[in-house]
Amino acid sequence: MHTITIRKAHRNDLEKLLEFEQGIITAERPFDPTLKEEKIHYYDIEKMISAPHIEVLVAEIDSELVGSGYARIETAKPYLNHLNYAYLGFMYTDANHRGKGVNAKIIEALKEWCNLQDVFELRLDVYNDNSSAIKAYEKAGFKKHLVNMRMIV
Template identity: 40%
Template sequence: MLNFRDANFNDKPKLLALEQALIEAERPFNKLTKVDATYHDLDALISVADTLFLVVEIDGQIVATGYVQIRASKTYLQHSHHGYLGFMYVVPQCRGQGLNKKLLEKLIVWGQERGIRDFYLEVYTQNNVAIKAYEKVGFTSSVVEMKLTL
């Protein structure tokens, strides 16, 4: 049975494992990622008021994660705040079932209920599968970050 629910502190061991799986999946796109890297402050994501951190369960097992956080926007933009989406991850054996799309829809609705109309996320330009998934929901490319390593 498919279940969407708020992440909680009891989920931390599984969330840490999924975060490492995400980092390993993205490592080919960024060779500079530390061996012992972490991306998220899970305690803050679970407890901060302006954040919705969801997990997706199938038969009681967490198979996907994602959060939306209301953040202040850059002052030159028309909107004062936006929804930032992160830790979007679906375990490999559950991909292709539309879980990411359903999860994104729930996160976006939560933001909309709080007056948010603009949503952002980051994805590696080489991650074509993820880009296509986000485009299916309506995202478009905005800014490309460039880097130079000497």
């Protein structure tokens, strides 16, 4: 059994984090026909690492980066019963390390960081047809809340 270590991401992790980002995009392409075909980026990871309202974490096993995730504090809509919430994203686990609880450990560490920021509402987006991701997030305590719909006209 290998120990999973969770820590803040550093700029020297950037090369591996950019690989993780492409892994996320590759995994999501089958669920999203609106993504451009060429190489794209979802995130400005370097900027996120230094932003005070974003906590970017990485998971390591035997000093190897195997996963990532972030929490970004956002202002809630004025009609909601909370002032802020944290949006979770950049959730990735290397294929060779899935099923080991990497994602769950990252989410737990992000929850702790959010609580220290007095943020107690967590949100994330997941593709409706991505049943394995939905199952993992439900196992971590998330519940389905809204369904985002689209149409081409």
